[in-house]
Amino acid sequence: MFPGNPTIYFSVISSGIKKTFNMGDQQFFLKWNDFQTNMVTSFRHLRDEKSFTDVTLACEGQTCKAHKMVLSACSPYFKSLLEENPSKHPIIILKDVSYLHLQAILEFMYAGEVNVSQEQLPAFLKTAARLKVKGLAEPPPQMPSIKREG
Amino acid sequence: MGSSEGQQTFCLKWNHHKTNLVEILEALIKVETYVDCTLVVDDQVTFKAHRVVLAANSPYFQSILADVPMDHCSILFPGVKDFEMRALLEYMYTGEVNVTQAHIPRIMKVAEQLEVKGLFDMTELRRRPGSSERTPAVSPPRVVPAAPSSVSPPVPINRWPPPPTAPVLSAAYDSADMNPLKRKKLSSMLATRDTPILRNVLAQATPVDSSQPMSLVCHPLSQHESTRLHSNGSAHESERPMSPQRPFDYRPRRLSSRASSPHYNRSDRSEDAHSPYTERSFEEDNQRTFHPSPPPTNFQQDVRAGLAPYVPPQQKPEWKRYKQYTRSDIMSAIECVRNGMSALQASRKYGVPSRTLYDKVKKLGITTSRPMSRGVKRESNGAAFPYGLSGTGGNDDVTPSTPLIDPSFLQQALEGATRDGGREALHAMALAAAAHAALTPRSPPRSTPHSPRSPPPDDDHVEDLSIARRRDPDPPSGVIVPPRNFALDCKTERD
Numbered sequence: 001m002f003p004g005n006p007t008i009y010f011s012v013i014s015s016g017i018k019k020t021f022n023m024g025d026q027q028f029f030l031k032w033n034d035f036q037t038n039m040v041t042s043f044r045h046l047r048d049e050k051s052f053t054d055v056t057l058a059c060e061g062q063t064c065k066a067h068k069m070v071l072s073a074c075s076p077y078f079k080s081l082l083e084e085n086p087s088k089h090p091i092i093i094l095k096d097v098s099y100l101h102l103q104a105i106l107e108f109m110y111a112g113e114v115n116v117s118q119e120q121l122p123a124f125l126k127t128a129a130r131l132k133v134k135g136l137a138e139p140p141p142q143m144p145s146i147k148r149e150g
Numbered sequence: 151m152g153s154s155e156g157q158q159t160f161c162l163k164w165n166h167h168k169t170n171l172v173e174i175l176e177a178l179i180k181v182e183t184y185v186d187c188t189l190v191v192d193d194q195v196t197f198k199a200h201r202v203v204l205a206a207n208s209p210y211f212q213s214i215l216a217d218v219p220m221d222h223c224s225i226l227f228p229g230v231k232d233f234e235m236r237a238l239l240e241y242m243y244t245g246e247v248n249v250t251q252a253h254i255p256r257i258m259k260v261a262e263q264l265e266v267k268g269l270f271d272m273t274e275l276r277r278r279p280g281s282s283e284r285t286p287a288v289s290p291p292r293v294v295p296a297a298p299s300s301v302s303p304p305v306p307i308n309r310w311p312p313p314p315t316a317p318v319l320s321a322a323y324d325s326a327d328m329n330p331l332k333r334k335k336l337s338s339m340l341a342t343r344d345t346p347i348l349r350n351v352l353a354q355a356t357p358v359d360s361s362q363p364m365s366l367v368c369h370p371l372s373q374h375e376s377t378r379l380h381s382n383g384s385a386h387e388s389e390r391p392m393s394p395q396r397p398f399d400y401r402p403r404r405l406s407s408r409a410s411s412p413h414y415n416r417s418d419r420s421e422d423a424h425s426p427y428t429e430r431s432f433e434e435d436n437q438r439t440f441h442p443s444p445p446p447t448n449f450q451q452d453v454r455a456g457l458a459p460y461v462p463p464q465q466k467p468e469w470k471r472y473k474q475y476t477r478s479d480i481m482s483a484i485e486c487v488r489n490g491m492s493a494l495q496a497s498r499k500y501g502v503p504s505r506t507l508y509d510k511v512k513k514l515g516i517t518t519s520r521p522m523s524r525g526v527k528r529e530s531n532g533a534a535f536p537y538g539l540s541g542t543g544g545n546d547d548v549t550p551s552t553p554l555i556d557p558s559f560l561q562q563a564l565e566g567a568t569r570d571g572g573r574e575a576l577h578a579m580a581l582a583a584a585a586h587a588a589l590t591p592r593s594p595p596r597s598t599p600h601s602p603r604s605p606p607p608d609d610d611h612v613e614d615l616s617i618a619r620r621r622d623p624d625p626p627s628g629v630i631v632p633p634r635n636f637a638l639d640c641k642t643e644r645d
Binding site: 056058059060061063081084085087088089090091092093094095096 | 264
């Protein structure tokens with residue numbers, strides 16, 4: 001999801017003046033060490049605020065809002081689903097999904113970690129597998145060969 | 151409203167508003183006009199719908215759509231088949247849907263998930279405080295009572311034991327403000343003992359022959375005739391309450407026995423299978439018709455004949471007349487029985503009440519051959535009963551052409567009568583019944599020489615009896631008595 005540590009051209013915006021330094025092909029590698037943390041916290045914040053949410057997930061009579069981008073990034077299942085149904089704000093009603101598990105999965109998607117009780121774990125993993133949540137559903141080697149669900 | 155003069159308000163109401171609204175919505179969805187959401191199910195099948203309808207039919211949708219103020223939203227239902235969604239949408243728009251039985255479980259499951267009103271239990275909704283409580287598969291789909299036609303509606307439990315009876319009764323008695331209890335009682339009684347009499351009586355809602363005079367003999371009813379019930383049968387109801395209070399008379403018993411003869415194990419009822427009495431009821435009915443305001447009595451009696459013994463006291467003295475056999479008669483009869491003749495036959499031969507004869511014989515220790523087995527008869531009667539009722543329900547005249555009564559029934563009645571009371575009356579009654587049967591056009595077997603009057607109009611009413619009589623395996627020889635002239639007939643018969 002994140003660009004890793006790519007070398008980028010450094011742009012400086014200062015005082016409205018944008019300059020690119022091309023001095024002797026000298027390049028500066030600027031890295032924000034807290035980028036990932038920031039992203040995570042920011043997304044979480046956005047989710048908590050329900051800001052810019054553009055998808056609603058519903059199950060068991062409960063709903064929670066999320067961002068298509070995050071869902072798509074974390075689950076090929078959602079990605080295909082959302083791609084096939086371009087909508088400003090789709091509502092996805094999930095069948096046979098526990099709201100508890102859904103929340104946990106979203107938590108995992110946004111934070112990359114979640115606490116699940118042991119007794120809930122099998123069901124949780126099962127649900128995650130159904131939703132093809134990356135990191136929970138399939139072992140890494142199989143990831144490329146994920147089959148899209150209609 | 152705002153007028154300065156008065157604040158008087160007017161209610162402008164369009165009675166068809168609701169139906170119109172529903173119809174409009176249904177029409178709109180057909181052409182997909184004003185739809186503001188798209189439902190997407192598996193295989194990219196899409197349905198257009200109105201959010202208001204979804205919200206109106208499901209608190210779930212309501213909550214979901216409330217905070218999604220989009221011009222047009224799409225709702226994705228991964229895992230839901232198109233037939234399920236189609237059925238639910240049709241249900242939500244029209245309130246009903248036809249589905250195959252195989253699909254019901256799945257549809258109900260989805261409906262439950264979506265909290266479609268009427269298809270999922272609302273109580274469960276309330277019960278759900280937190281999300282955690284609900285687990286997907288936990289709550290089984292319930293067919294709510296409110297469930298529309300798609301789901302088989304709960305079958306109302308019939309209060310009355312015999313389903314066929316109930317409707318008829320209710321039809322007959324609805325007019326009167328009969329309390330349910332009474333009705334139930336009556337119906338149950340009817341159900342328990344099928345009595346041709348009852349059938350006839352019920353059937354006679356419209357009495358035909360009013361001209362018939364009462365039978366000389368017993369009918370205390372004559373007094374009551376004036377009280378005859380109306381054809382509609384409502385009168386019966388009113389009468390009902392009174393009857394129970396009356397003292398038990400043998401007379402009523404006769405009626406009852408007659409009616410209940412199949413069950414004559416009960417001594418009280420079985421005693422009297424008295425056909426004449428029943429006949430009387432017919433007459434009374436007829437007469438009643440003429441009297442606009444019938445006092446409560448006879449009809450009821452008739453109806454109740456099987457049910458409860460009610461007898462006017464006056465009858466007793468007259469009753470005595472029936473005992474017309476002499477000691478020699480009874481002795482001869484006993485002798486015959488001793489020699490192997492059946493008690494019934496003997497009683498007929500000598501004009502001795504069969505019941506009396508049975509008693510005597512029994513005391514003497516003579517074994518008699520019993521022609522009939524009760525159980526069978528009873529069954530047959532029971533089977534016949536609904537039929538009779540149904541016939542009676544609508545029009546009185548509709549009497550089943552097929553014999554309702556088992557021949558055995560009559561015989562049994564006779565036997566029972568003999569057994570219990572030893573009353574000649576019973577015998578006479580049986581005879582009279584037979585005679586009556588003979589009178590009816592359909593029952594040719596017996597000539598009706600003695601019958602002073604042949605009441606053509608009665609035929610309809612009498613039909614049941616007549617048939618029964620006809621079939622009677624062992625008809626009383628030469629005894630043909632019109633019910634009304636019961637006394638006369640008896641005499642003649644004896645001769």
